[in-house]
Amino acid sequence: MTANTQLQPTAGDQPSPSGPKGAAPRWRSDLAAGLSPRNIGAVYVLIVICIVFSIWAPNTFPQGATIKQVLDNNAITALAALALIVPLSARVFDLSFAYVMSLSGVTTAHFVAADNWPVLLALLAGIGAALVIGLVNGFVVVIMRIDSFIGTLATGSLVQAFISFVTNDNSINSERLSGSFSTMSQGSIGGIIYPVFYAVIIAAALWVFMDHTATGRRLYATGFNPNAARLADIRVNKLRFCSLLVSAGLAGFAGVLLASSLAAGSPSAGTSYLLPGFASVFVGATVFKHGRFNAWGTIVAVLMLGTGVVGLGLVSAPLWAIDMFTGVVLIAALSANSFERRNLLRGRGTGSRWLPVRSRTT
Amino acid sequence: MTTGPAIADPAARSRAPGIVLRVSELSKTFPGTKALDDVTLEVAEGEIHALVGQNGSGKSTLIKVLAGYHHADPGAKAWLNEEPFDVADTADSRHHRLRFVHQDLGLFLELGATDNLALRGEFLLDPLHRIRWRAQAAVTRELLGQFDLDLDLNRPLAEATPVQRTVVAIAAALVGWEGGPGVLVLDEPTAVLPPHDVNRLLEIVERVRSRGTSILYVSHRLDEVFRLADRVTVLRGGRVVQTRPVAGLTTQTLAELMVGSEVDAGYRAGLTVAPDRPIVLRARDVRGRFLAGVDLDLAEGEVLGVAGLPGSGRNELPYALVGSLPGATGRISVADSEWQPVRKSASFDIPLVPADRAGEATISEFSVKENLTLSVLGRFRRFGLLRRRSEQELADKWTETIEVKAASPDDLITTLSGGNQQKVIMARCLARDPRVLVLCEPTAGVDVGTRQAIYEFIASRARAGLSLVVSSSDTGDLLALCTRVLVMCNGKVVREIAGDDITEQALVHAMEETEQQ
Numbered sequence: 001m002t003a004n005t006q007l008q009p010t011a012g013d014q015p016s017p018s019g020p021k022g023a024a025p026r027w028r029s030d031l032a033a034g035l036s037p038r039n040i041g042a043v044y045v046l047i048v049i050c051i052v053f054s055i056w057a058p059n060t061f062p063q064g065a066t067i068k069q070v071l072d073n074n075a076i077t078a079l080a081a082l083a084l085i086v087p088l089s090a091r092v093f094d095l096s097f098a099y100v101m102s103l104s105g106v107t108t109a110h111f112v113a114a115d116n117w118p119v120l121l122a123l124l125a126g127i128g129a130a131l132v133i134g135l136v137n138g139f140v141v142v143i144m145r146i147d148s149f150i151g152t153l154a155t156g157s158l159v160q161a162f163i164s165f166v167t168n169d170n171s172i173n174s175e176r177l178s179g180s181f182s183t184m185s186q187g188s189i190g191g192i193i194y195p196v197f198y199a200v201i202i203a204a205a206l207w208v209f210m211d212h213t214a215t216g217r218r219l220y221a222t223g224f225n226p227n228a229a230r231l232a233d234i235r236v237n238k239l240r241f242c243s244l245l246v247s248a249g250l251a252g253f254a255g256v257l258l259a260s261s262l263a264a265g266s267p268s269a270g271t272s273y274l275l276p277g278f279a280s281v282f283v284g285a286t287v288f289k290h291g292r293f294n295a296w297g298t299i300v301a302v303l304m305l306g307t308g309v310v311g312l313g314l315v316s317a318p319l320w321a322i323d324m325f326t327g328v329v330l331i332a333a334l335s336a337n338s339f340e341r342r343n344l345l346r347g348r349g350t351g352s353r354w355l356p357v358r359s360r361t362t
Numbered sequence: 363m364t365t366g367p368a369i370a371d372p373a374a375r376s377r378a379p380g381i382v383l384r385v386s387e388l389s390k391t392f393p394g395t396k397a398l399d400d401v402t403l404e405v406a407e408g409e410i411h412a413l414v415g416q417n418g419s420g421k422s423t424l425i426k427v428l429a430g431y432h433h434a435d436p437g438a439k440a441w442l443n444e445e446p447f448d449v450a451d452t453a454d455s456r457h458h459r460l461r462f463v464h465q466d467l468g469l470f471l472e473l474g475a476t477d478n479l480a481l482r483g484e485f486l487l488d489p490l491h492r493i494r495w496r497a498q499a500a501v502t503r504e505l506l507g508q509f510d511l512d513l514d515l516n517r518p519l520a521e522a523t524p525v526q527r528t529v530v531a532i533a534a535a536l537v538g539w540e541g542g543p544g545v546l547v548l549d550e551p552t553a554v555l556p557p558h559d560v561n562r563l564l565e566i567v568e569r570v571r572s573r574g575t576s577i578l579y580v581s582h583r584l585d586e587v588f589r590l591a592d593r594v595t596v597l598r599g600g601r602v603v604q605t606r607p608v609a610g611l612t613t614q615t616l617a618e619l620m621v622g623s624e625v626d627a628g629y630r631a632g633l634t635v636a637p638d639r640p641i642v643l644r645a646r647d648v649r650g651r652f653l654a655g656v657d658l659d660l661a662e663g664e665v666l667g668v669a670g671l672p673g674s675g676r677n678e679l680p681y682a683l684v685g686s687l688p689g690a691t692g693r694i695s696v697a698d699s700e701w702q703p704v705r706k707s708a709s710f711d712i713p714l715v716p717a718d719r720a721g722e723a724t725i726s727e728f729s730v731k732e733n734l735t736l737s738v739l740g741r742f743r744r745f746g747l748l749r750r751r752s753e754q755e756l757a758d759k760w761t762e763t764i765e766v767k768a769a770s771p772d773d774l775i776t777t778l779s780g781g782n783q784q785k786v787i788m789a790r791c792l793a794r795d796p797r798v799l800v801l802c803e804p805t806a807g808v809d810v811g812t813r814q815a816i817y818e819f820i821a822s823r824a825r826a827g828l829s830l831v832v833s834s835s836d837t838g839d840l841l842a843l844c845t846r847v848l849v850m851c852n853g854k855v856v857r858e859i860a861g862d863d864i865t866e867q868a869l870v871h872a873m874e875e876t877e878q879q
Contacts, residue, residue, distance in 0.1 A: 212747045214739035220728070221736055227722040231686065231714055232737040232790060291727050 042287045042297070042333060046304040053311035060314045068191060074306035075195035076185075076258050080273040081280035081302055082202050083250035085293045087243040088281060089210065090236075091223035092148045094247040096137060096156030097277065101255030101270025103159050104130045106167060108256045109265025112181050113174035119181050123256050130252025131245060133159055138241040152244075163267045172265030185260035195257050199299070202250065206295040219243065220292055279326065280305060283333045305329060380407040381441075382576045383460065383545045388438040388449065390423055390600075397423040398434075399600045407543050410567065410577045412587040412608070415597035416620055416837065416870070421580050424597070425549050429462050443543055459544035463551060467531040471520040475513055475530050476502045483537035505533050509566050525559035529566055536570070546570060547578045552586060553672040564590055582671050584613050584874045596620055617874055621866045629814055629842045631821035634861075635664045642697050642829045643712075643798050645683060648704055650690030652678045654853030660798065660829045665820070667840040667864075668833040670850030671873055677717070679850070680800045680833045683707060684714045697797060710798075713737065713791030715784075717803035723787045724775050731757040731771035734786050738793045760789040764819055781812025788816070792823070799823075800831045805839055817842045837869045849873055 033039060053061040060066070080101065087094045108126035111117040117125070133155060140151040187194050210216035221229040222236050230236050254273075259265050283305070284298030285291060308325050383405040390398040398420045405411045415421045426432045427449060434449045441447070442459055469478050476495075479502050480486075486494045486501065502515050509529050519527055528551055535546060548567065552560045567590060571577055579591060587594055588608060596603040596619045603619055643660040652675040660666050670676035681687040683694065685707030693701040696710040716722035725733055734757050735742070742752045757771045764785045768778055775783055784804070791799055804820070805813045820843055824830060834840055840847050847864055849857040849872040857872045 208747070212750075214743055214748055217732065217736070217739055217748070221725050224725045224727045225722075227716075228725055229736075231684075231716060231722055233708070233711065233713075233794070234736070 042300050042304050049308050057314045070306045070310050071196045072193050074302050075199050077276045078199040078302040079254035080277040081298050083247045084281045086246040088293045089219045089223050090240050090243045092240050094152050096152040097251035098270040098274035099156040099159040100130045100133050100248050100251040104252035104255035105259030106265040109172040109259045113172050113176050126256045127252040130248045134245040134248025137244040142237050142241045167267045178263045182260050182263040185257045203295040203299050279330050286333050382407050382543045385440040389435040391435055397600050401602050405545050405576045409592040410590050412591035412594040413580045419597040420600040461535040462547045463531045463535045465550045469519055472518050474516040476515045479534050482534040524555050525562055545576045549580045617870050621870055629817045631843050633824050633845050635661050635845050644695045646693045648682050648692035650682050650687050652853050663824050663827050665824050665830045665843045665845050667844035667847035669847050674850040675853040676833050676850050680802050684712045712798045713794050713796050714800040715787050726776045729772045730768050730775050733775045734789050737790055764789050781808040798829045802833050837866050
């Protein structure tokens with residue numbers, strides 16, 4: 001290495017191309033780009049939803065209680081969705097996460113209820129069980145090279161089979177579960193339950209990890225163009241393997257909280273998070289960072305969908321309205337994203353014409 | 363565009379007996395370059411008409427224009443069987459009598475021959491709209507029978523040999539054509555065939571001609587032109603140099619027509635390697651897909667070219683050297699290290715600039731800066747976090763050194779021109795401070811001005827002691843940069859040209875002649 005120092009370019013003292021001269025307009029245009037609906041469309045949708053329901057249900061919707069209800073109802077959904085950010089960034093689907101949630105919940109509930117383990121130890125056992133599934137997923141997807149969509153669907157199915165075999169499809173109930181085990185998710189600070197704080201902490205951690213570490217950048221590169229990543233000396237398979245461990249671990253934690261909030265170990269509790277989890281994380285990818293799965297975008301997406309659902313509940317809308325709302329919002333958000341992607345691809349051949357997003361003329 | 367009084371005269375000429383396809387005044391402008399300039403081409407009835415030219419001479423553009431993939435510039439005129447058709451109109455029904463076998467064959471390798479032919483033509487249906495498989499198989503057998511092709515019709519074509527696939531592609535192109543005047547365009551049909559299969563394919567081509575079909579045969583390989591063609595059209599720089607009968611031409615004269623006799627005034631780095639410079643890279647007996655035992659030594663500051671026709675191993679050797687060619691075997695040593703198997707070559711940290719920029723190099727969702735720093739992110743780590751300022755400094759340093767023209771390093775890389783994207787990728791590789799850098803097609807899709815800048819930059823690095831391997835189908839790259847060129851054929855190095863002996867003629871002759879051995 002020392003013999004090659006002459007290959008390094010000399011460090012210039014000259015100002016960079018984006019130096020002070022262009023600083024002021026750059027700052028302003030960055031702000032404009034940051035506030036544009038392309039960047040934070042979901043935030044505007046959230047505002048519109050709030051306005052609509054404030055007019056529709058002026059006595060019930062614009063209340064502090066509504067905010068609390070939205071947060072309480074969606075903290076675990078947010079945790080489930082956050083679990084998916086890491087693998088999806090590396091373009092690996094983890095469809096088994098919902099079953100892993102059930103598994104970790106049942107495992108923890110079992111050790112607390114049957115063996116009277118301390119809560120922390122049982123929590124670790126639940127997450128440990130989830131990590132085992134993460135290892136299996138990594139083996140199936142990375143080493144056996146089975147397509148992650150089908151591969152994790154298969155492992156998820158196996159997990160469900162295992163849960164049903166062990167529990168006979170009976171929920172684990174015990175008064176032990178309503179003690180300190182349920183406090184983990186039902187305790188609150190200032191009226192806001194603990195899982196909301198967990199979600200914020202994990203979102204912040206994921207934000208730092210994806211945006212401010214080399215590994216996060218490499219994960220995105222792996223997802224966007226694995227061939228290029230490989231040639232840029234990135235260990236693509238190792239990252240994919242580890243991303244499945246991360247999602248399993250986080251899903252395991254979410255599953256334990258879910259069991260705690262139910263004060264029971266339900267063998268199928270996690271399944272209902274499959275769709276909301278993926279929906280939120282995909283909508284989240286349209287927010288803040290174009291096309292990149294990211295933590296704060298996912299949180300906004302969860303809040304947006306959750307607020308709509310709570311609002312519809314307050315105006316006593318029929319049940320089908322909730323599903324319709326979710327479907328319409330999903331298609332709207334994702335079509336905006338795919339439209340932009342098309343332009344991006346078209347831009348490959350023709351230069352800057354199609355990419356007005358952050359480029360500017362000098 | 364093809365109607366009006368202006369065409370009266372050429373139309374009358376095209377009525378002269380035997381001209382099946384005639385195009386004239388055909389130009390095609392891409393942003394920045396004129397790929398085709400006033401091209402005239404006539405293909406006579408029942409003739410095999412060869413179209414030859416160097417890389418970048420406009421052969422593939424011409425084929426793509428004829429196929430309707432590219433829009434020709436306004437003003438082009440074209441007749442097929444004396445009927446004018448509009449080459450600028452991609453929805454034109456010219457395909458009735460003008461058929462194509464493109465280089466990638468356009469087959470569904472997961473499906474069998476029956477399906478492939480039926481998808482081109484039609485499925486035979488019974489009254490309930492079910493496919494009559496037996497009748498379909500009979501039709502397929504008959505179509506392929508003309509070419510004596512012995513093939514299990516229902517096995518996926520992925521299991522067939524390359525020559526069998528090519529024949530199926532030809533048969534598929536001819537589906538629904540009962541012979542008679544018309545043109546079949548074959549684009550480099552032998553490029554990836556093993557040598558012993560080439561003869562078989564040439565026989566098939568002869569057989570198609572005997573049905574009365576004209577053939578426009580595009581090839582790099584001059585020996586095939588001499589064996590097959592009646593007439594040959596030579597393209598150079600988007601212009602037709604000459605169209606003349608093959609009889610009376612020699613390989614020598616034809617190669618000279620392709621290359622041009624004028625001394626080309628392209629860039630020359632004029633690099634030399636002192637004999638006492640140490641060897642930094644040794645590779646022995648490198649084998650793998652398209653590679654049949656390659657040895658090479660690379661001295662410090664040397665720029666080693668790799669030339670060869672498609673399928674010669676030219677494209678694969680660079681990947682084998684950096685440890686990215688699956689299944690490659692052989693030994694490699696960098697700077698007198700222990701010998702290592704090439705599959706472990708990644709540990710030597712030899713960066714590679716790939717030919718396929720969009721597919722293997724740029725990450726289009728990333729900014730210029732993120733693309734540039736991708737392979738050295740580990741350096742900006744402090745307490746596990748990326749130091750944004752160090753990253754920015756490195757990006758600024760390199761965009762300045764290599765003169766990337768970008769409004770801001772935070773712009774998406776897709777906002778840059780091809781040449782500037784290439785510079786960013788080269789900076790990404792050089793940021794790793796390598797002793798050896800491997801370049802594949804370094805100036806593909808790069809405009810002329812930037813090409814010069816890239817050559818100068820590479821040359822300056824070589825003078826500073828960097829060793830390079832440059833694999834290119836563009837002889838311009840090799841002429842501009844290389845101190846030594848290895849000419850490859852059938853996976854082996856068959857000739858080595860060094861120093862002042864590296865001329866365009868020498869390179870083209872070496873590639874063509876070795877092909878005939």
